[in-house]
Amino acid sequence: MSHTQSSTDSSAHGSMKLLIGLTVLGFLSLTYCCEDPAQGAINLARNGTATQSSNNVHSNPGYAPKAIDGNNQTDFSGWSCTHTKPEDNPWWKLDLLKSYRVNHVILTNREDCCKERLLGAEIHVGDSPNITDNPVCATIMDVSSGARIPLCCKGMEGRYVGVFIPAPSSIVTLCEVEVYGQKIEPGPRVCCYLSHHWSLAIPVILLQNTFQFGIRSADLN
Numbered sequence: 001m002s003h004t005q006s007s008t009d010s011s012a013h014g015s016m017k018l019l020i021g022l023t024v025l026g027f028l029s030l031t032y033c034c035e036d037p038a039q040g041a042i043n044l045a046r047n048g049t050a051t052q053s054s055n056n057v058h059s060n061p062g063y064a065p066k067a068i069d070g071n072n073q074t075d076f077s078g079w080s081c082t083h084t085k086p087e088d089n090p091w092w093k094l095d096l097l098k099s100y101r102v103n104h105v106i107l108t109n110r111e112d113c114c115k116e117r118l119l120g121a122e123i124h125v126g127d128s129p130n131i132t133d134n135p136v137c138a139t140i141m142d143v144s145s146g147a148r149i150p151l152c153c154k155g156m157e158g159r160y161v162g163v164f165i166p167a168p169s170s171i172v173t174l175c176e177v178e179v180y181g182q183k184i185e186p187g188p189r190v191c192c193y194l195s196h197h198w199s200l201a202i203p204v205i206l207l208q209n210t211f212q213f214g215i216r217s218a219d220l221n
């Protein structure tokens with residue numbers, strides 16, 4: 001009797017373990033993009049173009065492209081950080097030239113002084129060149145843990161990455177902005193849902209191929 005009992009228990013135990021395992025796997029697959037970018041991942045920002053709401057007037061001009069020059073040093077006197085004028089609602093904007101699925105945006109803050117200037121900055125990602133029309137990936141609430149500020153944008157789609165400070169007489173200053181993500185493959189939007197629900201992907205991909213093949217043969221007629 002006790003034998004049957006314990007075997008039932010252990011099989012229930014097994015299913016529970018399986019369930020927990022699957023839940024953890026599912027959770028990891030949804031959140032893995034918040035790990036650092038894979039080693040050797042390409043920084044998409046390097047091929048983009050950068051602009052900002054104004055340039056500081058200073059012997060060391062903080063032009064917008066200095067945040068995508070590949071130099072992440074954090075001292076303003078090193079000529080590699082951006083700097084707007086103090087103004088209402090200043091912004092910095094990166095145009096990636098086409099849309100990407102953006103997983104990570106890594107900001108490098110200035111460290112020689114003034115790192116609190118980035119507090120309250122909103123990072124917008126989307127396809128509108130008017131960056132504040134695009135959804136917010138993150139708002140900077142803490143600048144105390146070093147110059148490197150990694151943000152997870154969880155695959156937000158967009159061509160533009162904007163840094164916007166919605167406050168009066170503020171300054172946007174950035175020593176580097178890195179962007180990591182993937183190309184958006186052409187095809188129906190269903191691809192993006194399925195990348196998170198992979199068990200459905202195979203039948204749908206099969207169906208989609210059949211469907212596209214059907215269209216192509218119809219085109220030939």
Ligand SMILES: *[C@@H]1O[C@H](CO)[C@@H](O)[C@H](O)[C@H]1NC(C)=O
Pocket residue numbers: 042043044047
């Ligand atoms: C960046 O531009 C270079 C030169 O045009 C090109 O070879 C490279 O593939 C581009 N990288 C990305 C990520 O688009």
Ligand SMILES: *[C@@H]1O[C@H](CO)[C@@H](O)[C@H](O)[C@H]1NC(C)=O
Pocket residue numbers: 130131132133
């Ligand atoms: C940009 O978007 C904001 C918010 O939607 C809007 O208030 C503003 O007028 C827009 N600016 C331009 C130049 O279209």
Ligand SMILES: *[C@@H]1O[C@H](CO)[C@@H](O)[C@H](O)[C@H]1NC(C)=O
Pocket residue numbers: 072073074108147148
């Ligand atoms: C700058 O980049 C180097 C090389 O990737 C890295 O080791 C260093 O931690 C970065 N510095 C900051 C402040 O992020």
